[in-house]
Amino acid sequence: MNDAMKDLTRFPVDDADLARLRSRLADDAAASDILDVAYRTVDSPIGPLLLAATQKGLVRVAFDLEDFDTVLTALADKVSPRVLESRHRLDAVATELDEYFAGRRQEFDLPLDFAMSSGFRQDVQRYLPHIGYGQTQSYRQVAEGVGNPKAVRAVGTACATNPLPVVVPCHRVLRSDGSLGGYLGGLEAKSLLLELESTSGG
Incomplete structure (x- = not known):
């Protein structure tokens, strides 16, 4: 039995356990080259934001009022169905957004993927x-x-x-x-x- 399965046999499963499982699943998916779209959410002065990225770069920033589930479905339909939450894959994006909202960044230095437009x-x-x-x-x-x-x-x-x-x-x-x-x-x-x-x- 692998470590992830062992974690699933522990009850009750708390938020920290779930976070570790999600992180491990994302790492395993990336290592197996089966993670095409990674996403996470962040807080901001304009409300929660959904961030999503492909191997090419940031592909989506979405506002809470757009409904994150709808946004993820659109990504699965248009980019790839292999979508998984992966916080660390979007750490650089989250950091630059934090700097921007704090008034310390005037330009973003991020690779972008324009796959959602043409x-x-x-x-x-x-x-x-x-x-x-x-x-x-x-x-x-x-x-x-x-x-x-x-x-x-x-x-x-x-x-x-x-x-x-x-x-x-x-x-x-x-x-x-x-x-x-x-x-x-x-x-x-x-x-x-x-x-x-x-x-x-x-």
């Missing part, structure tokens, strides 16, 4: 990190930046469906009149992110 939406999402910390652009300016000045509405859709919010800063895109526009995490979250950047030396 075509023009992905073009827009790849452009967004070029909008500097503490800066904003209008949907029209972004459309011009990606070489399609008439695609203002499509830029809005690309921002609204951004699978990597915060890290890929769609919150820095505003309407031409300076109003917030929409945001997947809600307007309160968008306001908080913009305020954070404006008061942290941006």
